[in-house]
Amino acid sequence: xxxxxxxxxxAFTVLVLFLGTGAFISMAMDTTxxxxxxxxxMLTQLGWSLIYIVVxxxxxxxxxxxxxxxxxxKALLFLVLLAILSTAWSANAGLTVRRGFAVAATTLxxxxxxxxxxxxxxxxLFGIAIGAAVAISVVVELFxxxxxxxxxxxxxxxxxxxxxxxxxxxxxxxxxGLLALMRVRHFAIxxxxxxxxxxxxxxxxxxxxxxxxxxxxxxxxxxxxxRRRGPRALTAAIAGVLIVSxxxxxxxxxxxxAGLLGRDxxxxxxxxxxxxxxxxxxxxxxxxxxxAPGSTGATTLTLPASxxxxxxxxxxxxxxxxxxxxAANAALTAITTxxxxxxxxxxxxAQKATDGAFVSADSSQNFTEFDGFLTVAAKAxxxxxxxSLDGLPLTSDGASGIVEIDAxxxxxxxxxxxxxxxxxxxxxxxxxxxxxxxxxxxxxxxRFTTQETNxxxxxxxxxxxxxxxKFTAQWIDLNIHxxxxxGTMLFKTNEIPYPMAEVGAVNLVRCRRDYYQIEWPFVxxxxxxxxxxDEVLVCRAPLSLGVIxxxxxx
Numbered sequence: 345x346x347x348x349x350x351x352x353x354x355a356f357t358v359l360v361l362f363l364g365t366g367a368f369i370s371m372a373m374d375t376t377x378x379x380x381x382x383x384x385x386m387l388t389q390l391g392w393s394l395i396y397i398v399v400x401x402x403x404x405x406x407x408x409x410x411x412x413x414x415x416x417x418k419a420l421l422f423l424v425l426l427a428i429l430s431t432a433w434s435a436n437a438g439l440t441v442r443r444g445f446a447v448a449a450t451t452l453x454x455x456x457x458x459x460x461x462x463x464x465x466x467x468x469l470f471g472i473a474i475g476a477a478v479a480i481s482v483v484v485e486l487f488x489x490x491x492x493x494x495x496x497x498x499x500x501x502x503x504x505x506x507x508x509x510x511x512x513x514x515x516x517x518x519x520x521g522l523l524a525l526m527r528v529r530h531f532a533i534x535x536x537x538x539x540x541x542x543x544x545x546x547x548x549x550x551x552x553x554x555x556x557x558x559x560x561x562x563x564x565x566x567x568x569x570x571r572r573r574g575p576r577a578l579t580a581a582i583a584g585v586l587i588v589s590x591x592x593x594x595x596x597x598x599x600x601x602a603g604l605l606g607r608d609x610x611x612x613x614x615x616x617x618x619x620x621x622x623x624x625x626x627x628x629x630x631x632x633x634x635x636a637p638g639s640t641g642a643t644t645l646t647l648p649a650s651x652x653x654x655x656x657x658x659x660x661x662x663x664x665x666x667x668x669x670x671a672a673n674a675a676l677t678a679i680t681t682x683x684x685x686x687x688x689x690x691x692x693x694a695q696k697a698t699d700g701a702f703v704s705a706d707s708s709q710n711f712t713e714f715d716g717f718l719t720v721a722a723k724a725x726x727x728x729x730x731x732s733l734d735g736l737p738l739t740s741d742g743a744s745g746i747v748e749i750d751a752x753x754x755x756x757x758x759x760x761x762x763x764x765x766x767x768x769x770x771x772x773x774x775x776x777x778x779x780x781x782x783x784x785x786x787x788x789x790x791r792f793t794t795q796e797t798n799x800x801x802x803x804x805x806x807x808x809x810x811x812x813x814k815f816t817a818q819w820i821d822l823n824i825h826x827x828x829x830x831g832t833m834l835f836k837t838n839e840i841p842y843p844m845a846e847v848g849a850v851n852l853v854r855c856r857r858d859y860y861q862i863e864w865p866f867v868x869x870x871x872x873x874x875x876x877x878d879e880v881l882v883c884r885a886p887l888s889l890g891v892i893x894x895x896x897x898x
Contacts, residue, residue, distance in 0.1 A: 355458075361473035362477055409459040425450050480505070502549040508869070509868075514566075522564065648684070654834055659829065673696075690836070717883065727887035733894050737897070738773070749767070755890075760887050764837045767822045767833060770830040781807070810822060
């Protein structure tokens with residue numbers, strides 16, 4: 345029996361495509377060695393080296409076609425050279441060189457694949473490789489379940505086949521099913537392919553793959569129908585596929601998208617690397633009861649609203665709708681940093697007041713972090729100074745001072761015989777304080793500090809860096825904090841001017857366990873570790889704190 349060279353070339357191509365799927369890769373790696381996730385195993389390195397040599401040898405007869413393809417795709421050549429040249433700034437030059445040449449060899453195989461085969465032949469060979477990976481995975485699950493280790497320990501019954509993760513197997517099932525459907529012409533066979541694909545996806549417990557497969561089936565039908573109407577309709581169909589795929593990626597896998605921000609889909613938790621979730625709150629508080637209805641007329645085009653100030657609140661979300669529609673009709677209309685708002689139009693947002701994230705419970709507290717100064721000052725038993733301006737701006741006293749700040753400082757002195765050392769504000773309040781002190785003064789009560797020099801010069805711009813406490817005759821630092829909510833001002837005291845029992849340092853961080861690192865067991869091609877600390881903020885004199893909140897901008 346004579347085996348043709350074409351058969352050998354096709355068999356080699358299918359083998360490379362099959363290995364490219366990552367099937368059985370975890371069995372070729374030493375799972376007890378964390379460095380294998382980065383460096384790879386000697387077995388896989390040797391195997392791919394032999395494959396790259398064969399790719400280079402068989403590309404020689406097609407060198408002219410390959411060179412023409414490279415000239416037509418100079419950007420591809422630039423990216424490959426960039427990967428190799430990155431050795432110059434790499435922290436691990438040896439690894440970068442090896443991977444750079446692997447990228448070059450893989451690119452050579454791709455160009456050889458494109459030059460050697462027509463589009464129809466490429467789809468056929470690709471379908472054989474993907475189909476073989478799926479078929480072998482089914483055999484592994486039926487007769488050798490557990491042969492390939494999986495990282496999805498939370499889904500012990502889910503099929504992962506020859507892959508390390510169940511969703512990888514499901515994705516290849518989707519791709520194999522679509523490729524098979526593109527080659528069949530009989531309805532009964534197509535129905536059987538769809539049924540088998542859906543069954544395998546269900547066994548994988550992959551909801552994302554099921555939704556994507558369903559959407560692609562619908563798009564495939566639309567694609568074949570639009571192809572008969574010309575290239576414009578086909579271009580529109582391809583654009584539709586891309587848009588729908590992007591939307592599905594966001595909607596179906598919202599947890600992963602939110603995970604990029606370190607959050608879960610409800611924004612009140614975190615998805616950990618092992619698949620578990622940590623619910624910590626840190627979202628919004630529970631929605632209040634509906635207010636009394638208001639009305640607008642031909643001459644009244646605005647609707648003012650206000651609520652009692654909530655201690656510790658950084659912002660207020662306002663829902664507006666018709667009284668007949670109730671809470672289900674009220675849409676998110678505005679978010680303010682004060683407890684008052686003026687509506688000029690009805691809400692048209694998709695977020696409704698009856699959505700579970702707002703109604704179910706108060707999730708404003710982060711249970712995995714210690715309370716900060718604002719939270720400590722907001723507690724009813726703290727004795728801290730608290731004042732809400734209820735949407736009013738700061739007021740100048742006409743003597744280079746702020747009425748509200750002076751009232752707070754007088755309260756600190758009259759009630760606790762102390763003075764804060766620091767005032768922390770948002771950039772909005774820093775700007776407004778500067779305007780009130782510098783812009784509102786008509787006399788020479790503003791102090792300007794300049795350097796001694798013989799050269800005349802004028803510098804534009806001013807900023808208030810310190811505030812004079814007229815009750816204790818001392819300067820207070822005025823600082824901008826990057827995380828301070830707009831419309832909020834924090835007074836902080838670092839020392840008490842008289843002895844207090846068991847009070848040395850007023851504020852400190854008590855570290856129950858300093859920063860430490862845990863290297864977790866190696867269960868996939870990732871080196872997983874975590875850095876942790878266990879600490880708490882100690883404020884021994886909460887009465888030395890103060891907050892002015894709900895300050896309007898202006």
